Amino acid sequence: NAGVTQTPKFRILKIGQSMTLQCAQDMNHNYMYWYRQDPGMGLKLIYYSVGAGITDKGEVPNGYNVSRSTTEDFPLRLELAAPSQTSVYFCASSLRSGTGGRSSSGRGTDTQYFGPGTRLTVL
Amino acid sequence: KQEVTQIPAALSVPEGENLVLNCSFTDSAIYNLQWFRQDPGKGLTSLLLIQSSQREQTSGRLNASLDKSSGRSTLYIAASQPGDSATYLCAVRNRDDKIIFGKGTRLHILP
Numbered sequence: 001n002a003g004v005t006q007t008p009k010f011r012i013l014k015i016g017q018s019m020t021l022q023c024a025q026d027m028n029h030n031y032m033y034w035y036r037q038d039p040g041m042g043l044k045l046i047y048y049s050v051g052a053g054i055t056d057k058g059e060v061p062n063g064y065n066v067s068r069s070t071t072e073d074f075p076l077r078l079e080l081a082a083p084s085q086t087s088v089y090f091c092a093s094s095l096r097s098g099t100g101g102r103s104s105s106g107r108g109t110d111t112q113y114f115g116p117g118t119r120l121t122v123l
Numbered sequence: 124k125q126e127v128t129q130i131p132a133a134l135s136v137p138e139g140e141n142l143v144l145n146c147s148f149t150d151s152a153i154y155n156l157q158w159f160r161q162d163p164g165k166g167l168t169s170l171l172l173i174q175s176s177q178r179e180q181t182s183g184r185l186n187a188s189l190d191k192s193s194g195r196s197t198l199y200i201a202a203s204q205p206g207d208s209a210t211y212l213c214a215v216r217n218r219d220d221k222i223i224f225g226k227g228t229r230l231h232i233l234p
Contacts (some may be wrong), residue, residue, distance in 0.1 A: 006145055041192070045222050049171075059223070092167075109172065110154070110172060111169045112159075112167075114159075115166055
């Protein structure tokens with residue numbers, strides 16, 4: 001398994017440009033997440049998805065959009081890039097149980113697996 | 124609003140020592156808590172996940188405990204090695220399904 005893959009690794013944008021960060025996982029995980037990490041800070045959740053066709057906002061969703069048309073892919077769209085969006089972006093996935101497939105603890109394992117990140121600079 | 128705090132922000136210890144990293148959270152209504160390791164310029168690697176119904180989890184030299192009522196978790200690293208040098212982050216999953224991370228503890232093991 002490749003796990004969680006992200007492209008591109010690096011990107012420089014000009015203010016006002018748009019781009020899509022790609023994320024894919026081959027572990028058949030139902031949950032997928034987008035985070036951003038600023039220097040010296042922890043990660044902040046931008047958007048997440050509990051399955052194909054379902055997305056929800058995290059802590060810092062403004063300026064971003066997502067879609068989840070398949071289980072495998074979860075792209076993050078920046079429409080009008082701003083310097084405040086300069087950051088490292090991480091995609092992650094996990095397997096969480098809902099009404100079925102319970103582990104001995106009563107839930108799916110929910111261990112998050114992370115991609116290598118995309119370093120984005122907006123000038 | 125859930126807040127996750129990790130103290131200290133940075134820690135240096137000699138090789139071979141046992142050490143404890145701390146994580147506290149303000150809202151005890153969580154699904155689970157996860158500890159991660161992050162090496163410079165890299166993504167995160169999951170170390171241990173503790174469900175809300177559990178008290179601790181162990182993997183090799185690592186032991187993570189959870190006291191939900193007091194809003195605390197600790198990560199215990201036994202017999203530290205230079206290869207343990209990294210940033211350690213904890214994250215909680217709230218009952219609303221959101222995930223909140225602490226800012227991390229930068230650990231440096233001195234050879």
